[in-house]
Amino acid sequence: MLQLVDICYSTKDKQILNNVNLTFKDEITVITGANGAGKSTLAKIIMGILKPTSGKILYNGQDITDFSITERAKMGIAFAFQQPVKFKGLRVMDMLRLASKDKKVALNSYLAQVGLCAKDYLMRELSGELSGGELKRIEIASVLARNCNVTIFDEPEAGIDLWSFSNLVDTFKHFEDQTKGALILISHQEKMIELADTIIVMAGGNVEKVGSRTEILPTLSIKSCNGCGGKR
């Protein structure tokens, strides 16, 4: 269980998160909200990439606010970047091997889960030679390979084609059966939001709403815009 207590984050001239209090249980939580609401910032604070200006992070009761990224990763927190990072010289295989704790699991299976054929991709370099969607899917695969207790995906659907998208939704649906941890999805997509046990809506650095899917989903304006996807 992961708990955020009174988390604030500000840069020199801007307050980005205001007193965020949240609890993530071992279920699927979807965080949604307008661009700039502070979703990615929150995810980075959980991973330790950003240090909160004030407040506390508790992981299974332990205060990890001052823990480094590496320490958190080793404790079982994983984060898939909104924007995948490129590496010259590092192959897909190298990245997956670094990510995978269980050395026996075939790397192929992680690529299959994001709809990529291992034989076409394992040897490719994680550089600009891969398309944006391919890089994004490999980023997701690298985090699936980590098999962690708390896993955050920052807009996993971004840049992914429709066919792969529905596969991805299935992957997340089954994720729970396999890992039994907390799965946190940051998403604007209705299909993703529908996976949620709990939905968090953020706005302007604040938690606007938290509740179960049945409570929150009807209040989101997604469905009101018939077919055109008002939030897409």
Added chain:
Amino acid sequence: MNNEELLNIVTDSAKFDGAYNIRINGKLFDRKVNDNVNIVSKPNNSGIDIYIKDNTTSQTIGIPVILTSGDITEKVLNDFHIGKDCDVTIIAGCGIDNCSSCTSQHDGIHTFYVGENSKVKYIERHYGHGEGSGQRVMNPETVLHLQKNSKMEMITTQIEGVDSTVRKTTADLMDGANLVVTEKVLTSNSQTATSIFDVDLNGKNSKAKLTSRVVAKDNSHQDFYSNVKGNNDCYAHVECDAIIVGNAKVGSTPKIVANHPDASLVHEATIGKIAGEQLLKLLSLGLDEKEAEGVIIDGFLK
């Protein structure tokens, strides 16, 4: 480190199924020739001529050099005369294990005459080792003459231990010739490395791709100079990527000159520290900073 170990590092343990010529401490140590490849010493121990007959294919030819005692300074000229329609791999390289306090220096000039339609893969590795205070110096010079429609791929690697190196590569390309050079260099401590490329694209549809990936650590210093002239309807791409660790310095001085309206020449250079994002990604996989840095650098130079 014994001769065999050093030899294996320099040749990356490649097996020479073709002809070879091994030079140890300034002297011929072993040589093998065959029907297609002849190797002949030049007068006064000044180098060798390698003759490769037309239509020679699938042979790996080795010409490694190692120095294991200090105070040797040698200059060697190796000329490769490669016939038409060949397809061969040539592995060269120099290893210096200098435990003494004197300088060991190997300067090699390798000249390639690559015949029409021939394909050559040339791999050159440089390695220095030894606790002694004596300098390990290597100054390789490569001269490439590429005939019509020939193709040369040159891969050079200098990993660790060479105190000072000036590498010079000169090439001229005829119609349809294709040159691909990939250079990897790692310097540390107060080592210096300079790489100079001079390429003349004289032929129609000739192509050159030069890639330099280097890592400079500690107080080391690297300089990259390229001078590529497009004298015909041709294409060239020059790329210099450098990672700086610590207080190292790297300079990149590109020059591309189009002397023909249909010449298309591109140059790209990136110099900087390891990208913060790359470190963050690897840290988030559970690596510590040292490990992450190692993974990024090893990958970059692989």
